[in-house]
Amino acid sequence: MGATAERGVAKRLLLVRGGVLTPFSGLGGAFHDLRRALEGGAFAPWASAGVLEYDLGSSPSSLRRLNTRWFSHPRRVHRTIQRLHALGEVDLVLVSDQEQAHLVPRSSPVKVVVYVHDFFHLFPTTETLSGQTVEVGDQRPSLVRRRDLRRLLKGLARADVFICNTKATEALCRLHFPNTPLYRIPYALDVSKYAPPATLPLPPEGLTTDACHLLVVGSHDPRKRLAFLAEVVSGLPEEVASDLMVHHIGNDVSSAGHANASVVARDNGVRWHHVGGNLSDETLNLYRWYCEALLFPSAAEGFGYPPVESMAAGQPVLASDRPAHNELMPEGECLPADDVGAWQEAVVRVHAAWKQRNGAPRSPDASLIDHVAFLAPDRFHRDMAEAWDEISSS
Numbered sequence: 202m203g204a205t206a207e208r209g210v211a212k213r214l215l216l217v218r219g220g221v222l223t224p225f226s227g228l229g230g231a232f233h234d235l236r237r238a239l240e241g242g243a244f245a246p247w248a249s250a251g252v253l254e255y256d257l258g259s260s261p262s263s264l265r266r267l268n269t270r271w272f273s274h275p276r277r278v279h280r281t282i283q284r285l286h287a288l289g290e291v292d293l294v295l296v297s298d299q300e301q302a303h304l305v306p307r308s309s310p311v312k313v314v315v316y317v318h319d320f321f322h323l324f325p326t327t328e329t330l331s332g333q334t335v336e337v338g339d340q341r342p343s344l345v346r347r348r349d350l351r352r353l354l355k356g357l358a359r360a361d362v363f364i365c366n367t368k369a370t371e372a373l374c375r376l377h378f379p380n381t382p383l384y385r386i387p388y389a390l391d392v393s394k395y396a397p398p399a400t401l402p403l404p405p406e407g408l409t410t411d412a413c414h415l416l417v418v419g420s421h422d423p424r425k426r427l428a429f430l431a432e433v434v435s436g437l438p439e440e441v442a443s444d445l446m447v448h449h450i451g452n453d454v455s456s457a458g459h460a461n462a463s464v465v466a467r468d469n470g471v472r473w474h475h476v477g478g479n480l481s482d483e484t485l486n487l488y489r490w491y492c493e494a495l496l497f498p499s500a501a502e503g504f505g506y507p508p509v510e511s512m513a514a515g516q517p518v519l520a521s522d523r524p525a526h527n528e529l530m531p532e533g534e535c536l537p538a539d540d541v542g543a544w545q546e547a548v549v550r551v552h553a554a555w556k557q558r559n560g561a562p563r564s565p566d567a568s569l570i571d572h573v574a575f576l577a578p579d580r581f582h583r584d585m586a587e588a589w590d591e592i593s594s595s
Contacts (some may be wrong), residue, residue: 319503369524391582515565
């Protein structure tokens with residue numbers, strides 16, 4: 202146990218990650234929430250021993266990015282841990298995610314934990330769904346990326362402990378690293394951030410047209426299956442399809458070099474509005490409150506934030522029965538991932554509910570808001586602090 206704990210002073214956690222991330226990304230959002238809660242005292246008696254990350258600006262050279270990631274930042278992390286330990290000012294180190302596992306030092310005077318969110322790129326797979334091969338993770342990394350992945354795997358092997366969020370990730374941790382102690386702690390969600398007010402603000406311009414508005418949140422990564430979604434919508438009866446407007450929040454460009462999501466939608470005759478990314482929380486909530494449902498056909502998620510956030514907003518969710526978002530949906534509510542007909546029937550039901558209201562606003566589904574209450578921040582903060590206590594004192 203560190204010197205600070207022996208003196209009865211608050212234990213201190215050093216947060217470590219690589220380059221700064223926007224809070225609007227999955228990993229970035231998780232890190233920003235954790236950092237904010239730690240610095241705000243939510244994990245008491247744990248306090249922050251500092252945060253190690255770097256910002257290279259908007260357009261650093263490839264050589265500078267690589268040198269910082271592989272060499273200078275790992276050295277800084279190692280030296281900082283040694284210095285803080287000598288001063289009695291650190292009791293545990295938490296590496297933000299598996300993509301930063303190379304930062305686990307080869308030797309550390311205090312325990313080092315890696316927060317594992319998923320293994321998509323470290324152990325890529327393919328899935329066959331609705332007759333299509335869906336890539337989960339990068340199947341063809343570049344030479345530099347292959348070297349990077351080897352560094353990550355070595356760092357994971359050096360970690361003292363893993364913490365993960367879901368049963369699906371827990372199973373993969375036990376499969377690939379059976380000897381590494383593991384804690385599974387479901388993530389937190391502040392439901393109050395998403396709950397709609399009694400009187401809604403005016404909708405964004407994209408939602409002012411008279412249409413059955415549907416929401417898609419996420420990148421155009423192959424595992425998100427936006428092409429499957431276009432197939433579902435394009436095959437609907439004309440009297441349904443003509444009323445639909447799909448709004449996509451996320452990157453329109455394919456990470457695998459395929460056609461843009463908006464182009465795929467257009468080629469399938471789907472009315473598609475690419476909203477963009479990096480939206481404010483307020484704007485995101487407006488789309489959740491005004492759209493009839495979230496469409497989430499993803500083949501795999503480390504956690505699956507969009508369905509949980511939509512449920513917290515009282516918005517119906519159509520999600521595929523795939524890990525790990527199927528752990529978070531109400532029992533029996535997920536749709537078969539490869540059944541186009543089942544998805545079309547579900548969209549038809551959403552359209553029928555919209556039609557029946559005859560222009561009246563959709564009421565938030567209180568049962569969905571209640572369903573995600575188990576992700577309360579207080580529970581997460583308590584369980585995480587207890588895990589840190591056990592790890593640091595073992």
